[in-house]
Amino acid sequence: MRRFNPQWFSEYSNWLEYSESKDAVFCLNCYLFADDNIHQGGGDARKNCEDLVRQEQSIQSALVRQDSQFKHEYRLHLTASIDVVRLLLNQGLAFRGHDESKSSLSRGNFLEILSWYSERCDNIKDFVLKHAPQNDLMTSPMIQKEIVTACKIETIKAIIEELNGDYFALLVDEYFDVSRKEQMAVVLRYVDRMGFVMERLIDIIHVQDTCASSLKEAIVNLLTQHSLSLFYVRGQCYNGASNMQGRINGLKMLIRQESRSANFVHCFAHQLQLSLVAVSKKCVEVGELVLLVSSILNMLGASFKRMDEYRESQKKRVQESLDMGELETGRGLHQEFGLTRACDTRWGSHYKSFSNFILMFGSIVDVLDDIVVDSHCPDEMTKAMGFLRACQTFDVAFILHLMRDILAITDELNKCLQKKEQDIANAMLLVQVAKKRLQKLREEEWGSLIDKVSKFCIKYQILIPNLDEPYFTSLRSRRKLAGCTVSHHYYVEVFCKVIDWQIQELSYRFDEVTTDLLHGIACLNPIDSFSSFDLRKIMRMAEHYPNDFDEFSMGALENQLASYIIDVRDLDERFSDLKGLCDLSKRLVQTKKHSNYPLVFRFVKLALLLLVATASVERTFSAMKFINNDLRSRMNESYFSGCLVPYVEKDVFNRISNDVIIKTFQGMKPRRVQL
Structure with a gap:
């Protein structure tokens, strides 16, 4: 019982404590942490008490700080991993060396790039270098594949958001990859919010059954995953396979049962290539040339030694021409030409094959001559001798130059058809241009062709026949024309006939789209200040x-069209320099007239959705060959699709932020660390 001054509470509040139950004042330090000798306090008791009451040093506070720091380090490491995945996906490179089938112990490219990346980024350098070897989880194949999947998910999501629930067209084709699995590429063509025409790959589907019903089911399942429906399909474009464009049970008819407005257009570029093949089959001379060129290129390409001889001969001839002053020197000139083989379904391959054969004719003859002289195999020697005799004739030289000139015209059309923004109206105009150029070649360029063939024959010492002499053929006498000269044979029986057949094929094969659709689209074309506008034909197309x-909307459309044409043709000068439907769509959005004439803008979009060619699908197949090569043939379907979509759609993928990918990655399954 001691005296107590209440003022001491304010002066010594850090250690004085009052107990109501005992009505006494204690030293809190000694009360809590005094040892057995209760009458002796000290510095230890005071220090222990201060540690207890200091909140920032509590266990909970320490755990919170540790958790926050760990999350920060985790985010740094995850961001670095995503950056490395971005680099590998953009380049189409393997994640583990060159072989994706290796075990998780071989992390190859991923870990090497991660280390290189960390050395150049100060904010993650210490963390990655310290933890990457021990923290195997963040660099494991499982995490890499999950990041790839997250990148694919966000890429497709961005494409679907760009589509914005609007109408679209389908481009579908099938392809056997390096592992002999049949893959189906699905590409959407649509008009975005700015009026630009887009063609985007949304996925690759592995198909086991190629019947039309199975293909339709696979497409429906894919579209359903992204909240899309066949009801919004307004165009279809496939190749010539019967399961695709069959008139009864083909894929196009099955989809039209779901959407009556899903009009079908045969791939224009495939039609063009088919027309060339048809010509080669109908004309005997052209067919013989295709077989001859293919056989020679197969013989030369069958041996590395022959290819080396071909390159050496090519190099020697270029050097001789430079020494004689026949060629000019300069950067990018006189590059090495490969031996391109022609393929019936490969666009433009015949033109490139014939052009290279003409340019490298001397080197090809040199290699064939070496085979005849040095070969120890009688069969190869005999074949090479036959090829030498066949190709060193005026007949082959003439057909080579003729087909090169014809295919040069259609090759320009081929390149134009493969542009993503190409619309069907301009495509039909380009077909007409090609036909007129062929007609001009027939009527005006016979003399220049003979001059080119003669110079070629003189250069390579090929015998030139007298064009005025009678022409003799090995065919039966009843097939010969009385008094037929060499000039008449090559001009009438070959030159005119091949060009006429070509024009006929183009006219026949490009007339499959219904007349109403073509006329309606042509009337929408803004070229020459909307000179072809015809309200009646456009309304017929709307049917x-x-x-x-x-x-009801047909009447509203007619009313809007009447106001629209006066506005854009007579009043608004901003529409005077348009070159096609793509430009019209963009300009309508830029000038906000798409909201003034919504039905007209919808009609323009429907016209743009009628596809021209499956070039985007073919580009996807090229990417598939690059990614799923022989060394990566064991990639599973999900991983392969995850690598392919971001690689093909780089521009969309590169716009996606790391934070969005991290959020998707975190939400794929429960994680140890929740950001």
């Missing part, structure tokens, strides 16, 4: 889209 224009 082919019953899902979009009913009886």
Whole structure:
């Protein structure tokens, strides 16, 4: 019982404590942490008490700080891993060396790039270098594949958001990859919010059954995953396979049962290539040339030694021409030409094959001559001798130059058809241009062709026949024309006939789209200040889209078209320099007239959705060959699709931030660390 001054509470509040139950004042330090000798306090008791009451040093606070620091380090490491995945996906490189089938112990490219990346980024350098070897989880194949999947998910999501629930067209084709699995590429063509025409790959589907019903089911399942429906399909474009464009049970008819406005257009570029093949089959001379060139290129390409001889001969001839002053020197000139083989379904391959054969004719003859002299195999020697005799004739030289000139015209058309923004109206105009150029070649360029062939024959010492002499053939006498000269044979029986057949094939094969659709699209074309605008033909085309224009909207469309044409043709000068439907779509959005004439803008989009060619699908197949090569043939379907989509759609993938990918990655399954 001691005296107590209440003022001491304010002066010594850090250690004085009052107990109501005992009505006494204690030293808190000694009360809590005094040892057995209770009458002796000290510095230890005071220090222990201060540690207890200091909140920032509590266990909970320490755990919170540690958790925050760990999350920060985790985010740094995950961001670095995503950056490395971005680099590998953009380049189409393997994640583990050159072989994706290796075990997780061989992390190859991924870990090497991660280390290189960390050395150049100060904010993660210490963390990655310290933890990467021990923290195997963040660099494991499982995490890499999950990041790849997250990148694919966000890429497709960005494409679907760009589509914005609008109408689209389908481009579908099948392809056998290096592991002999049949893959189906699905590409969407649509008009985005800015009026630009887009063609985007949304996925690759592994198909086991190629019947039309199975293909349709696979497409429906894919579209359903992204909240899309066949009801919004307004165009289809496939190749010539029967399961695709069959008139009864083909894929196009099955989809049209779901959407009557899903009009079908055969791939224009495939039609063009088929027309060339048809010509080669109908004309005996052209067919013989295709077989001869193919056989010679196969013989030369069958041996590395022959290819080396071909390159050496090519190099020697270029050097001789430079020494004689026949060629000019300069950067990019006189590059090595490969031996391109022609393929019936490979666009433009015949033109490139014939052009290279003409340019490298001397080197090809040199290699064939070496085979005849040095070969120890009688069969090869005999074949090479036959090829030498066949190709060193005026007949082959003439057909080579003729086909090169013809295919040069259609090759320009081929390149134009493969542009993503190409619309069907311009495509039909380009077909007409090609036909007129062929007609001009027939009527005006016979003399220049003979001059080129004669110079070629003189250069390579090929005998030139007298064009005025009678022409003799090995065919039966009843097939010969009385008094037929060499000039008459090559001009009438070959030159004119091949060009006429070519024009006929182009006219026949490019007339499959219904006349109403073509006329309606042509009337929408803004070229020459909308000179081809015809309201009646446009309204007739609208009847082919019953899902979009009913009886009420047909009247509203006609009324909007009448106001629209006066506005854009007579009043608004901003529409005077347009070159096609793509430009018209962009300009309507830029000038906000797409909201003034919504039905007209919808009609323009429907016209743009009618596809021209499956070039985007073919580009996807090229990417598939690059990614799923012989050394990566064991990639599973999900991983392969995850690598392919971001690689093909780089521009979309590169716009996606790391934070978005991290959020998707975190949400794929429960994680140890929740950011």
